[in-house]
Amino acid sequence: xxxxxxxxxxxxxxxxxxxxxxxxxxxxxxxxxxxxxxxxxxxxxxxxxxxxxxxxxxxxxxxxxxxxxxxxxxxxxxxxxxxxxxxxxxxxxxxxxxxxxxxxxxxxxxxxxxxxxxxxxxxxxxxxxxxxxxxxxxxxxxxxxxxxxxxxxxxxxxxxxxxxxxxxxxxxxxxxxxxxxxxxxxxxxxxxxxxxxxxxxxxxxxxxxxxxxxxxxxxxxxxxxxxxxxxxxxxxxxxxxxxxxxxxxxxxxxxxxxxxxxxxxxxxxxxxxxxxxxxxxxxxxxxxxxxxxxxxxxxxxxxxxxxxxxxxxxxxxxxxxxxxxxxxxxxxxxxxxxxxxxxxx
Numbered sequence: 411x412x413x414x415x416x417x418x419x420x421x422x423x424x425x426x427x428x429x430x431x432x433x434x435x436x437x438x439x440x441x442x443x444x445x446x447x448x449x450x451x452x453x454x455x456x457x458x459x460x461x462x463x464x465x466x467x468x469x470x471x472x473x474x475x476x477x478x479x480x481x482x483x484x485x486x487x488x489x490x491x492x493x494x495x496x497x498x499x500x501x502x503x504x505x506x507x508x509x510x511x512x513x514x515x516x517x518x519x520x521x522x523x524x525x526x527x528x529x530x531x532x533x534x535x536x537x538x539x540x541x542x543x544x545x546x547x548x549x550x551x552x553x554x555x556x557x558x559x560x561x562x563x564x565x566x567x568x569x570x571x572x573x574x575x576x577x578x579x580x581x582x583x584x585x586x587x588x589x590x591x592x593x594x595x596x597x598x599x600x601x602x603x604x605x606x607x608x609x610x611x612x613x614x615x616x617x618x619x620x621x622x623x624x625x626x627x628x629x630x631x632x633x634x635x636x637x638x639x640x641x642x643x644x645x646x647x648x649x650x651x652x653x654x655x656x657x658x659x660x661x662x663x664x665x666x667x668x669x670x671x672x673x674x675x676x677x678x679x680x681x682x683x684x685x686x687x688x689x690x691x692x693x694x695x696x697x698x699x700x701x702x703x704x705x706x707x708x709x710x711x712x713x714x715x716x717x718x719x720x721x722x723x724x725x726x727x728x729x730x731x732x733x734x735x736x737x738x739x740x741x742x743x744x745x746x747x748x749x750x751x752x753x754x755x
Contacts, residue, residue, distance in 0.1 A: 411453025412731055414712045417636035418611050419584050421536065423493055425706055426728050427456035429642060429717035434474025435464035436662070436719045442478040443485075445724055450488065452728050456713045458614070458640065460497035460541055461526050462508060466668055469507035473529055480531035494530065495537035495640075497588055497614075498522040501544055514544040514569045523581055538582040539614055542589040544569065549589055551673035553755050566597055570607045577608050586612035586640070592627030599635055610637060612712065617641035619650055619686055619701050620679050620754040622747060629710050638712035641705055645716070646754055649674045650701040651723070652687055662719075674754045682750035689742045695733065698723075702730035704743060 412425040428449045433442035446457065463475035476496065483489045498519055499505045505512045512518055527533060542549055545563035546556075576582040585608050587595060595613055602609045613632065617624045617639065624639065632639055645651050647664050654675075659666040665674060683697075690700040705714045718724035735743075 413455075414638070416584075416611050416638050416712050418609055421493055421584065421611075423456040423713040424454045425711075425713060425731050426452075426454055427458055427495075427640060427713035427715040428454050429715040430457060430459045430475050430479065431463045431465045432717060432719050433464055433478045434471050435466075435468075436664070436667075439478045439481065442475075443482050444721065445718065446479070446482050447486075448721065448724060449728065450486075450492070454728065455491065456493045456495065456640075456715075458495045458642075458715050459526075459530075460499070460539075461522055462497075462499050462505065462541065466670055467504065472507055473525070476526055476529035480529050484531050489532055493536045494532065495539060495586070496526050496530070496535055497539040497541040498526075500540065500542035513564050514540055515564045516568070516572045519569070519572045519576075523576055527581065534581055534583060536583045537586050537612060538573065538576065538584070539586040539588045539612070540569070540590075543587075543591075543594055545594075547589075547591055547594070548755075551755060555591075566594075567601050567605065570598065570601055570605070574607045584608070584611045586610055586614060588614040588642075590615065590628075592631055595628060595631050595637070596635075599631075599637075612638050612640050614640040614642055614715070616643045616755075617705065618644050618646045618754075619704060619743065619747070620646045620674065620682055621752055623752050623755050624710075629708075632710035637710075639708075639710045640713050640715055641711060642715045642717075644702055644705050644714050645698055645727075646679075647671050647674050649679065649683055649754070650686065650697055652683075652697040655683065655687065676753065678750055678753040682746060682753055685746040685750070686743065689739060689746070693736075693739050696726065698726055699730045699733050700735065700739070702727060703733035703735050704740070706730060706733075707735060707740075 413422040546558045687697045690697045716727040
């Protein structure tokens, strides 16, 4: 396993990180423990969770993922060997089953942290992330920004001050963003520097061969400001595993189960996937391993957050650390990207 440093921290994270959002929905507790056991043995030291997991976020299963991780820590005694990341939800009526009116203000964040610490059976979180901004921005398939008619967003300064309290208390070591924009990331950095508050050290956004919007601005932020990325959905909800090719909809697969993930379907994304699959086949690679290896070689990436519902998927995904793409393959990938730019934002 390769390990990469996150600037402005003493963290060295595994190039492959373990995403956990299926545990408690598509995966049982025993299966989650089996995944953690295998990943840990293979050198994976970053586990990424969220208070709202598993997905889709439902009142009946809410918090199950963190609870499953907590029972694994309690049983294995490996807390000090794992870099633990989790997230606080942003605003939205679909999150009212978590708190009455979730926002990124002091009361909500403090309550969220205490809940996560209890479920995770730990007294500190290595990386605490804002799951999405408090202000209105394009999210989860949205493409374009529109100025809000009324903006009652929690000021970034207020959110950062709360996170600073948690760092001072030792409950959180470092902070990060998720589903953020270039403007938002720079604003967090600017306010942190001007008020001597904690700097963000990571940005976790969707990033894969079908969605390279991160490279349009956030990639530069990472390079210039010493921030590292933690890409999620590196296989585009399984689209880049190849299992949905030729219109297949495997039983029990995410795109088969829930219409909310349909943004990864469509003629343009299908055409792009086929073009990438051709490159992989000509290179003697699986589509999944080529897709993951491409992310692993990007300059801004600290840890590639893979997720799996089966052990075979997990083994293949982790093994991508041993794949290095040639310059010719990367050039062919870029050619496809220019033909089908970001069909699934």
